[in-house]
Amino acid sequence: MNRSPHGLNRRAATVLLAAAAALSPWAAQAQGTPEAPRVKLETSAGDIVIELYPDKAPKTVANFLQYVRDKHYEGTIFHRVIDSFMIQGGGYDTRYNEKPTRAPLRHEGREALAAGGPRNVVGTVAMARTSDPHSASAQFFINTKDNAFLDPTLIPPGDPVPKFEFQGRVYENVPRASLERSPQLFGYTVFGKVVSGMDVVKKIESVKTGAGGPFPSDVPRTPVVIKSATLIKE
Template identity: 70%
Template sequence: MKRSFLRASVALGLCLATALPGAWAQTANPRVRVTTNLGDIEIELQADKAPKTVANFLQYVKDKHYDGTIFHRVIANFMVQGGGFDTRYKQKPTRAPIQHEGRAATAAGLKNQIGTVAMARTGDPHSATSQFFINVVDNAFLDPVLIPEGDPVPRFEYRGQVVENVPRNQLLNHPQLWGYTVFGKVTSGMDVVQKIRNTPTGAGGPLPTDVPQTPIVIQSITLIP
């Protein structure tokens, strides 16, 4: 049973980038409408800062992968996550995972702040496929950590700890420093996100916790012309 997300110290359980033909590839920062049974959410996708991740997400949109999926993991003081399970709590098949591009996105200014959209994944940083989450609070601890120049890195600080003369590759591949790739932001419909955030949760199907007790269905995700 897979539940994409981080399963480390904070106990979080949080694709092949495809060139998109025609109009799908023409807009620098395309927008999509997430139609749910609680209302619509509009998201601007940051293709200029996370191009591979946006291309991957749009391919799933084009394939109608998200139609009939649910928000299956909701934590009121953290995030709402969906895009992987259908209404029977069956995980949908996906394409191959994408390479993590969170550090480049972070360097370009994208952070896990309230209202931003990021890719969910397993403990493997290069495992993101279709699942995504919307931050409902600022989650700075999910941001990818930028590694200073140098090899070895002469000085590195992380959460109050200081290390010196560390091989650069050791820091680049440290599992706690990858973070989560932000690729979009909610531009309309945060009231709907708040409804999702505040829904009562419990067990659902094979999922033991954090599942909305009244299903919150993604009826469709469509590109806004």
């Protein structure tokens, strides 16, 4: 069956196809690429807008957006604030009750970094977790300085890995599986960055802190509340 366009001979079709191919880069440029989703955190200290990177950390971004859609973050506080380090929130209400969460998330920090994702530098947003790399759920933190020691460690090729350096020490002929399972090498998954309201982040960072609820330190004496979290661009 002839699948050429109606009434178009082969030569004319070839010319049109060649023209379309030549124009395709310009067409793609005109159409643009899909913009990254953004979430606005309305806090008692001001608004913070976070741009997310689903192309680098898709599962982490999807997890965060689901909590946003579920209105999980409304009424939660920044419960851990450390000057020249980071501000952390999204897990506790103003009475220091921990909010229920879904099942924890599989860590994808290495995949994100290998895909060209950002590191833990000023303004980036990462998932908080326990010592278990796969324990992140809803809590997140915003880096207020460059925190390279929080970055995931990429494992060189080979099994065993011929040479591996970590924290100033060199290891040779290490079984790959032992490196891939080592909790110290997972780091923290960066999945977004503050694009507006970094002055608000710095304002939160500078508040006076002390003991609060179950925490012996680093809790803002005047609660910093997330009033709402809204997806403003998808």
